[in-house]
Amino acid sequence: MAGKILVFLEQRNGEIKKASFEAVKAASAIADKLSIEAEAVTVGSEISNLENVGGYGIKKVTHFKNSELANYSNSAYSKLVADFAKEIGAGIILFSNTSLGKDLAPFTAVKTDAGIAMDITVIDYDGNDLILTRPIFAGKALLELKVNSPVKVITLRPNVFSSGEPSNDKAEIEVKDVSSPDLQTKVVELKKSKGKLDVAEADIIVSGGRGLKAPENFHLIKDLAEVLGAAQGASRAAVDAGWRPHSEQVGQTGKTVSPTLYVAVGISGAIQHLAGMRSSKYIVAINKDKDAPIFQVADYGIAGDAFEIVPALIEEIKRVKS
């Protein structure tokens, strides 16, 4: 059979990310189905929550450690992960489709002679073959595929596979000290956007569009995001006008998101915007034009003026929460 399944765990600031726990859970499900072994690998310096991986179904974790590996280096990380995958005879190597995973997976694939499938949202089986589904054309269509090489590299879209409730099991961690990592390409500094939650990682997103009319009105979006514990997003029209930074843009040429709740305020719902958010579990639209295409995908809509609705919504959420 296919050899082992190996999951790459992504750490940032010494903490394993939520998307990696989703990947661990998915890997242990694949391992059960195919009757193969699953293990995990990570690269970094100190990592605080590594043991918790055990709670999601994988017991064995190998940690390649060196203080210079705290920050990402595609040359060093891909070499360590690929060599390790070969050493343990991995047939499937799983990553999360995060900015790091999207970068690391292809290098690892070439180094392990693997075929590669990105941004998978559904894993199915045909006997022992994995049938993988991924959105294409920014979600306007879905592609079902199979990877026919002996080794397969697969990345999973974050927020799609549930990590479930963890058990109290702890993973067994083997630390391997790395003596001279290949730091040919490396991150020398991390610039964080001031304590903000990124749309790509948020469970709730509140986005504003041209309907807000001016940059100063975006305090409405910010306030609503705050009471909901949400990240702030924007349409391209709002970004192109210079009202919001590009990092907030949702859509075909912005970020693809699939949060539990997406609130679109003053956004018409152009096809390129829908492409980035239509797979959200719940969509709320506030738009004064009741024929706006956004209402075609919205679960709940209010066809009214954002300047009236949003403040009322903020007050009502505060009231219900308290």
Next chain:
Amino acid sequence: MKIAVCVSHVPDTAAKINIASDGKSIDQNGVTYVVNPYDEIAIEEALKTKEAFEGETVAISVGPESNKDSIKKALAMGIDSGVLLKHEGFIDSLGVARALADEIKTLDAKLVFFGKQSVDYDNSIVGQLTSELIGYNCVSVVVDFKLDGEKIICEREIEGGREIVETTLPAVITAQKGLNEPRYASLKGIMAAKKKTIEEKDAAAGENVVEVIKMKKPPVKQPGRILGEDATVVPELVKLLKEEAKVI
């Protein structure tokens, strides 16, 4: 220095995507193709780099004859010459990368710009795969690029911030929106492009390992309800968010 830029030819982002009768590809009816939006940013960065350091620029595309339109667009923007690596039918990302790697080696281009993602299959890996195949360094999703001799300093966009990345030539850079504002092709540029050459050869793509089983439309989402037209329905909305969506 020779600078290459890899361009893909994709359906316009406004195109309605329908599935063809083979169930494995898209219906070409009424679909217009354009140069991939991120590749315009890659073209612009190649041109800016040439203007700053001198050199020769070449645009490469893998695909059918029609991909020439995107190469022509690159030439009209100012790229010096083009290469079409001919291939018909489905080709996986590794196949594209092998064909590009082969050509980049032949051209001996030391700096290669890609888009961060092709807005058709949305893989965002061809740049990385190509760089690994030829042993070049690579920085992806770049929003700021500086070249200083052999040294490269980039900023790449990640969740919640940016990474400053250092590497050296030879290198592959994949372009993210924000890196620059692509210039328009001027009339003069379009005229000059007519005299530039596009070399054509077969793509050294090898065998696909990714097999398409089928393409389908996503399940249609039931259009929801418009609860009302003013703030009086706000309590109802909040109740639904609390009880149905369970997010409050």
